[in-house]
Amino acid sequence: MSNVDWQGKHVTVAGLGVSGIPAARVLHGLGAVVTVVNDGDDERSRAQAAELEAQGITVRLGDGDTLPPSTELVVTAPGWKPGKPLFAAAADAGVPVWGDVELAWRLRGQDGREPAPWLAVTGTNGKTTTVRMLASILEAAGLRTAAVGNIGVSLLDAVLGEETYDVLAVELSSYQLHWAPSLRAHSAAVLNLAPDHLDWHGSMEAYAADKGRIYEGNRVACVYNAADPATEDLVREADVEEGCRAIGFTLGTPGPSQLGVVDGILVDRAFVKNRQKQAQELAETADVDPPAPHNIANALAAAALARAFGVEPAAVRDGLRNFRPDPHRIEHVADVDGVAYVDDSKATNTHAAEASLAAYDSIVWIAGGLAKGATFDELVTGCAKRLRGVVLMGADRALIREALARHAPEVPVVDLARTDTGAMSEAVREAARLARPGDTVLMAPACASMDMFVNYNKRGEAFADAVRARAAESV
Template identity: 55%
Template sequence: MGGRTVTRNIPSAAERLASLTSWDADWSGLRVVVAGIGVSGFAAADTLIELGASVVVVDGSESERARAQADTLRIVGAEDVLLGPDAVTRLPKVDGALPDLVVTSPGWRPDQAMLAAAERANIAIWGDVELAWRLRTRRGKKTADWLVITGTNGKTTTVGMAESMLQAAGLTAIAVGNVGTPILDAIRQPVEYDVFAVELSSFQLHWSHSLSPVASVVLNVAEDHVDWHGSYEGYLADKARAYENTQKACVYNAEQIETERMVEAADVVEGCRAVAFTTQTPAVSMVGVVDGLLVDRAFIEERKDHAAELASLEDLGHAAPRHVVANALAAAALVRAYGVEPAAVKRGLQAYLPGDHRIQPVAKSGGVTWVNDSKATNPHAAAASLSSFGSVVWIAGGLSKGVAYDELVSRNSRRLRAVVLIGLDSSELAAALARHAPDVPVFPVEPVQTGQERPDGEAVMARAVAIAAEHAADGDTVLMAPAAASMDQFESYAHRGSAFVAAVKALASRAGEAPDA
C-alpha cells in the first residue's frame, strides 16, 4: 500500500508575528534579540522571557549596572546576554538560528550596525512600545486605553497634567512611556488601569507600527534629533506617526501649521475628529483661552455658540508662561476626548505638581536666582527658558544632535551677561555665540576624564556653577538650560539637573548661606 505525503502549513515568521496581538498569544519559542539593556530593554527582555520566548540581549556597555542587569536576565532565563562594543556590530543567533524578531530600545539609531543587519535580512524590528501595544490584552481583557502625547517640548508636563486630570475624574490612570515608567512595567503591574497617559519620543514612534490610541497630540515641532532621523523631514514623519489609527480625536496645535498638516495626512479610524488647542480665543472644535479662562468649544453639543469653562489661568499657578498654558489645553483636549468632565480638568490642574528639571527654581543667594532647566535638551526648549528672564548667566552645551543654534542666540543675545559652556563638543553653540553675541564672555569648562564611559559630570557641573557664580551680579539669573542632550557627560537630563542642584547647594553652603529654594 503506497504511503501518503502529509503537508503541514507551517506559518512564516511574518504570519506568526502578525498573530501576536495579545499576552495570551503563543509567544513560546519565538526567537528574539533585544537591543539594549537599559530601562526599556530590560523590561522588554524580562517580559518576553516570561512569555516563553527565546531571548538574547545585546548592549554596547560593559558598565557595572549593565553587568548587574545581565546577571538578572540570565537568572530569569535569557539564553544569553552579550555586552561590549563588539556585541553590537553583528546580529547574533538565537537557538542556533537568525532571530524572528528584534526588539530595540528607543535610543538605537536605524543605521546602527546590528539593526541595519536585521533590516537587510528582512527581520522585523519593533520598539518596546510596539511590543507593549500588542500585549495590552491579557486573559481576554484590555489592560488600559491609551492617550498618546508627543512633541519636541512639553511632553512630560502635558502627560503629567493629563494623568492628574484623569485621576481627578476617578479613573485609575498612570503616566507611562518616555516619562520614566516603561509601558510594559505598567501592563505587568497587578493594577487594573483604566487609561495610560503615554509620552512617546520620536525614537519610540519610529519603531511603532500598529498603535491605535483613543486620542493623540503632537504638541509642537522644532528642529531636534536630526542626527538620529537623518533629516528634519524624517523627524517630522516619525512625530506624525502619533496620529495614525487614532480612534476619537487628533489634537493639534492651532499655532503651528505643521501639526495640522500631520492630522490632515493621517490615516485614522472612521469618525475620528480633528481638535485644535490655542492660547488665543478658540473657534469651533478648539480649546483655548477667553478672559483668563481655559474653555472648551470642541466637546460640547452647543459649541457653535457657547464654550464650557474648564479652568482658570490661576489654576496653573502664578503667571504661568504661555507654553505651560498650551500644555494644559492640550492635556484638557485629550481627556475631554476620553470623556472627562470639565470639573475634573480643573481639579487635575489644581492638583498637578510640576516635576523637577523643568524651569525649576533651585536657590536665591546673594541676589542671584539659580534655575535648573536640564529638561531643555534642544534650542526650542531653551528659548522658552531664556525668554522668561531678563539678565542671564547661561550654562549650556552638550550633545547637540545636529541642530542649529543661530536663531536661539540671536533672539536672546541681549539677555546674556555671560555663557558657561559644558559638553564634550559645544563648538556649534560657541560658533553661534561668536556670530550673534560677540561681546558676551564665554567660558568653556574642560571635561574631567575618569577612564570610564563618561567624564565626571558632577565635577564638570561644579566647575560650571563656580564660574557662573563669579560672573553673576545682583538681579541676575543663572540658568542651566543646555539646549543639548546630556549623554556625553551625564547618564540623563535628570542626572545633569541633579548635579546642578547639588553644586548650587554646595556653593551656598561653602558661602555660609542657607539657599532659599
C-alpha cells in the same frame, strides 16, 4: 502575532537595559525561546546576562549585529538605530521588528482583561510634563490611571501587571514610535516639532514622520499645536478612524475645535455643544505651575486629551492645581539679593531653551554643553533683547559665543574654560556679578550635559547646590 501562542516562538531581544530586560523576561514567561543580543560586553552587561541566563534566557554579548538562526521576531530597545546590520538581516529574512511599546500594545488584553485605552503624547519638548499633567487631571476625574512609557514606567508592567486601569497617559519618543507600527491610540497629541535626534533618524522629514505615527488610527481626537503648522500637517497626513477630530491648542483666543486662553482663562471651544458660539472655562493660567507660556501650552494639550476622553471641566482645573513639575524643569531654586535663580537643566536643545528664555524679561543666561549638531543663531536672535549677560561653559560653548557675537554683540559674555566639579559654582558667581535686582539667572543650557555631568539631573543639582551656597553666604 497579536494573540498567538508564544510557546516555542523564537524571539530575539536586541539590547540589555530598561526595555530589553523586561521584554526578555515577559516573553520567556509566555513560553517563547528568547535570545538577547547586546553590543556591549562590559562588567555591567555580564552581570545582567548572568541574571537572565539563570532564568533560562540565552544572552550573546558583544554581538549585536548578527541575527540568531530561527528568529521569528525581533524586539528591539528603542535607541537601536534602524541602520544596524541586525535589522537589515531581519528584513532580508522577512522577520518583523517591534519595539517594547509595540510588544506592550500587542499583549494588551491577552490576559483576558479589557485593555485600557491609551492617550498618547509626543513632541520634541514638553512630553513628560504634559503626560504627568494629563495623569493628574485623569486622577482628579476619579479614573484609575498611570503616567507610563518613555516617562520611566514600563508599558509592559502597566499592561501585564496586577493593577487595572481605566486609561493610560502614555509618553512616546520618536524612537519608540518608529518601532511601533500597529499602535492605535484613543487620542494623541504632537506638542511641537524641532530638529532633534537627526543623527538617529537621518533627516528632519524622517523624524517628523516617526512623530506622526502617533496619530495613525486615532479614534477620537488628534491634538495639534496651532502655533506649529508642522504638527497640523501630520494630522492631515494621518489615516484615522472615521469621526476622529483635529483639535488645536493655542496661547491665543481659540477658534472652533480649539482650546486656548482668554483673559488669563484656559477655555475649551472643542468639546462643547455649540463650539461656534460657546466656550467652556477650564482653569486659570495661575492654576498652572509654572505659568510660563510653553507650560500653559502643555496644560492645554493635556486638557484637550482629557476632554477627548470625556473628563469634566472641574477635573481639568483640579488636576492642574494638583500637579507639581519634575525637578530641573523651570524650577525656581531661590531668590538671592533680589535676583531669581531658575534651573531648567532639562532644556537640552535649542527649542526647549527658546521656550524657557521667553518666560522672563531680563535674564542672565547660563548656557553650553554638548550641542549635538545644533546651531544657535536663531535662538540668540530671538532672545537677544532679554539678555543682561551670558555665562558660557561646556565643550561646545564656542558655538553659542560666536552666535552671540553675531547677533548680540553688546551683551557681556563670560566664557568659562574649566570643566571640573567647581565650574558650576564659578558660573553662578559670574552670573550673580552680572545680574541686577529684578533679573533672573536662568540655567537653560540648550545643550546636552554629558561633557561635564552624568546627565541633566546632575547638572541641575550642581546649579541648585551652587545657588543655595550663595544664598547662605548672603544671609
